Amino acid sequence: MVDYKVRDIKLAEEGRMLVDYAEKHMPVLMHLRKQHSEKKPLKGMRISGCLHVTKETAVLVETLRAAGAEVAWSGCNPLSTNDKVAAAMAANDIPVFAWNGLSKEEYYWCIEKTLEHRPNLTLDDGADLIFTLHRKHEEMIPELYGGSEETTTGVIRVRAMAEDGALKYPIMAVNDADTKHMFDNVYGTGQSSFDGVLRASAILIAGKTVVISGYGFCGHGLATRARGLGADVVVTEADPVRALQARMDGYRVMPMKQAAKEGDLFITATGMKDIITGEHMKAMKDGAILGNAGHYNVEVNTNDLAALSEGKKRVRPALDEYMLKDGRRLYLLGEGRLVNLVAAEGHPSEVMDLSFAAQLNAMLWLSVNGRNLKPAVYEFPKDLDRQTALAKLETMGIKIDRLTREQAAYATAYAEGT
Numbered sequence: 502m503v504d505y506k507v508r509d510i511k512l513a514e515e516g517r518m519l520v521d522y523a524e525k526h527m528p529v530l531m532h533l534r535k536q537h538s539e540k541k542p543l544k545g546m547r548i549s550g551c552l553h554v555t556k557e558t559a560v561l562v563e564t565l566r567a568a569g570a571e572v573a574w575s576g577c578n579p580l581s582t583n584d585k586v587a588a589a590m591a592a593n594d595i596p597v598f599a600w601n602g603l604s605k606e607e608y609y610w611c612i613e614k615t616l617e618h619r620p621n622l623t624l625d626d627g628a629d630l631i632f633t634l635h636r637k638h639e640e641m642i643p644e645l646y647g648g649s650e651e652t653t654t655g656v657i658r659v660r661a662m663a664e665d666g667a668l669k670y671p672i673m674a675v676n677d678a679d680t681k682h683m684f685d686n687v688y689g690t691g692q693s694s695f696d697g698v699l700r701a702s703a704i705l706i707a708g709k710t711v712v713i714s715g716y717g718f719c720g721h722g723l724a725t726r727a728r729g730l731g732a733d734v735v736v737t738e739a740d741p742v743r744a745l746q747a748r749m750d751g752y753r754v755m756p757m758k759q760a761a762k763e764g765d766l767f768i769t770a771t772g773m774k775d776i777i778t779g780e781h782m783k784a785m786k787d788g789a790i791l792g793n794a795g796h797y798n799v800e801v802n803t804n805d806l807a808a809l810s811e812g813k814k815r816v817r818p819a820l821d822e823y824m825l826k827d828g829r830r831l832y833l834l835g836e837g838r839l840v841n842l843v844a845a846e847g848h849p850s851e852v853m854d855l856s857f858a859a860q861l862n863a864m865l866w867l868s869v870n871g872r873n874l875k876p877a878v879y880e881f882p883k884d885l886d887r888q889t890a891l892a893k894l895e896t897m898g899i900k901i902d903r904l905t906r907e908q909a910a911y912a913t914a915y916a917e918g919t
């Protein structure tokens with residue numbers, strides 16, 4: 502039995518049923534698994550991963566292993582691990598260090614355990630593994646071919662490291678693959694965050710004023726789903742172009758100071774800290790619900806919320822009622838962490854099929870090219886994006902047009918006009 506630490510290994514059987522179910526909804530990744538199981542192109546690669554332990558992640562990890570890699574895993578959020586899935590992974594001889602409800606110390610202990618595995622590839626969601634490696638294990642860096650980063654916030658972090666000259670090995674920005682952020686961030690976050698809101702609060706969305714902060718990829722998905730459920734949608738933004746886009750998409754746009762007075766439900770998706778602070782909370786309606794879909798738990802200032810309150814109680818799973826000193830109550834979803842992962846199951850498998858096909862392709866690409874690359878952040882190859890999209894369309898039974906030879910020539914020509 503490999504080294505692992507999970508909540509309860511006896512949950513493995515239930516976890517395996519979840520993983521099997523996810524596999525059936527991830528045809529592109531499963532096709533790639535079949536394709537790479539024979540030649541095992543990742544043989545000799547030791548991958549340490551730090552990404553939410555969900556049923557879809559188990560499908561990715563088992564695919565990496567089928568392709569020849571040795572893999573060790575931790576979760577990338579203290580509250581997002583599915584304990585059943587973690588047990589199923591451990592029972593399948595994967596060194597996994599993850600359980601739901603980690604303290605901060607335990608969270609970093611789990612990352613350290615995956616580093617004992619001495620990776621030559623890393624796979625991150627939020628860059629905590631990359632950052633830990635740089636800060637505490639510089640001696641491991643010469644062995645690294647490269648790493649990949651799954652989310653917007655993580656890509657921003659590694660780009661900042663690169664600009665600062667602090668990045669010491671090449672990272673592929675998987676988030677920036679078209680087949681990742683145009684689908685995962687939009688449809689995945691949009692649907693699964695409302696899944697989380699509904700499981701935790703059981704409120705009716707129709708007729709409510711729902712405030713979405715950030716009109717990026719995630720915010721766009723959230724606003725679309727909120728409107729679909731019958732909400733009056735308000736968007737807050739700091740970027741004038743995105744604010745204009747939100748308005749022209751038909752939403753009301755205003756500063757948070759004003760939105761705070763109107764909202765029944767708030768969901769932040771900015772990747773920025775202090776989107777909702779005590780100043781805003783003071784203006785909110787009694788009973789307003791606050792949640793976050795951005796990567797870190799910094800968007801709703803929970804210290805401010807605690808300071809305004811004289812007590813709190815957990816009224817439902819993933820829903821805390823804060824009793825404010827002035828008599829109002831505010832509700833916080835999932836302790837201000839990713840509501841779709843804490844209060845629900847994360848993105849549906851169908852969309853993670855695309856994101857994790859990109860992750861597998863990133864690992865394959867880095868295992869071949871990584872040694873010759875300088876420490877920098879690399880774009881996902883466009884041809885891989887096209888291949889993945891075509892493969893997904895095929896699994897959906899959808900055919901598309903192909904450019905004729907004349908059209909292909911026209912696409913890059915300049916001589917023909919009116």
Ligand SMILES: NC(=O)c1ccc[n+]([C@@H]2O[C@H](COP(=O)([O-])OP(=O)(O)OC[C@H]3O[C@@H](n4cnc5c(N)ncnc54)[C@H](O)[C@@H]3O)[C@@H](O)[C@H]2O)c1
Nearest residue numbers: 652653654715717718719738739740771772773794795796
């Ligand atoms: N919940 C999930 O499963 C999930 C999935 C993907 C991404 N994410 C995370 O969600 C966050 C957003 O990702 P994205 O891809 O939509 O990023 P994005 O860059 O496309 O959008 C973020 C938007 O927030 C806006 N913003 C920044 N500061 C603001 C402020 N003070 N007030 C209002 N708006 C502000 C920006 O102008 C931008 O338009 C990131 O933290 C990302 O890592 C979460």
